[in-house]
Amino acid sequence: MPSYKLTYFNGRGRGEPIRLMFAAKGVPYEDNRIEFKDWPQMKASTPLGSLPILEINGKQKLVESKAINRYMAREFGFYGKNNMESTRIDIVTEIIADIWSKLTDAIFEKDEAKKAKQLKKVFTETGPKKLEFLEKFLGENDGGKSYFVGTSITLADIDFIHVMSYYLFPGQNDNGLDKYPKLKALLQRASANEKIAAWIAERPVTQF
Numbered sequence: 663m664p665s666y667k668l669t670y671f672n673g674r675g676r677g678e679p680i681r682l683m684f685a686a687k688g689v690p691y692e693d694n695r696i697e698f699k700d701w702p703q704m705k706a707s708t709p710l711g712s713l714p715i716l717e718i719n720g721k722q723k724l725v726e727s728k729a730i731n732r733y734m735a736r737e738f739g740f741y742g743k744n745n746m747e748s749t750r751i752d753i754v755t756e757i758i759a760d761i762w763s764k765l766t767d768a769i770f771e772k773d774e775a776k777k778a779k780q781l782k783k784v785f786t787e788t789g790p791k792k793l794e795f796l797e798k799f800l801g802e803n804d805g806g807k808s809y810f811v812g813t814s815i816t817l818a819d820i821d822f823i824h825v826m827s828y829y830l831f832p833g834q835n836d837n838g839l840d841k842y843p844k845l846k847a848l849l850q851r852a853s854a855n856e857k858i859a860a861w862i863a864e865r866p867v868t869q870f
């Protein structure tokens with residue numbers, strides 16, 4: 663088995679779908695967490711001046727989180743059984759990435775008034791529009807009784823678990839999935855996967 667080293671900040675962010683896949687597959691790896699205070703001196707030594715980086719066998723250095731996600735999903739069997747399934751997984755992950763991008767823009771906005779406005783827009787416009795589509799999309803697969811694509815967990819479900827850990831923002835959007843019963847049930851089902859649940863319980867608690 664290859665040896666894996668994931669370098670990312672000490673947070674969930676763009677590193678967490680990768681960690682969730684290692685957990686779901688039960689594959690050991692080095693979870694190299696960088697503290698923000700140590701980043702400035704390390705930045706210049708990285709290929710793109712950003713993280714995550716996934717090193718395989720101490721040789722290949724993979725960059726770009728979405729490319730790493732897809733590489734891992736292909737390696738670990740989380741990328742569907744054929745081209746159509748992989749493409750349906752891409753559709754879900756790209757939609758989720760749109761929510762994630764608006765959400766993180768808002769979360770990291772320093773101006774509190776702007777931040778509140780942006781968060782409200784994500785919770786009342788951007789998010790619901792995308793989630794409505796995903797609720798229907800999920801229903802097309804097995805009536806929404808299993809997972810986004812096929813009958814086992816894929817990158818689509820893993821990305822969904824991850825981004826929902828931000829979207830269901832405590833005190834502001836806890837009930838953000840109430841209008842989407844299939845998505846809500848999927849989140850519970852996928853998060854209850856024994857290995858994923860164990861990782862979520864044991865991972866370092868970080869704000870983001």
Ligand SMILES: N[C@@H](CCC(=O)N[C@@H](CS)C(=O)NCC(=O)O)C(=O)O
Pocket residue numbers: 675676705711712713714725726727728
């Ligand atoms: N497109 C890149 C973006 C990577 C990125 O911006 N990473 C952020 C953390 S989520 C980072 O390294 N920020 C520190 C910096 O840019 O100095 C990817 O998806 O991997």
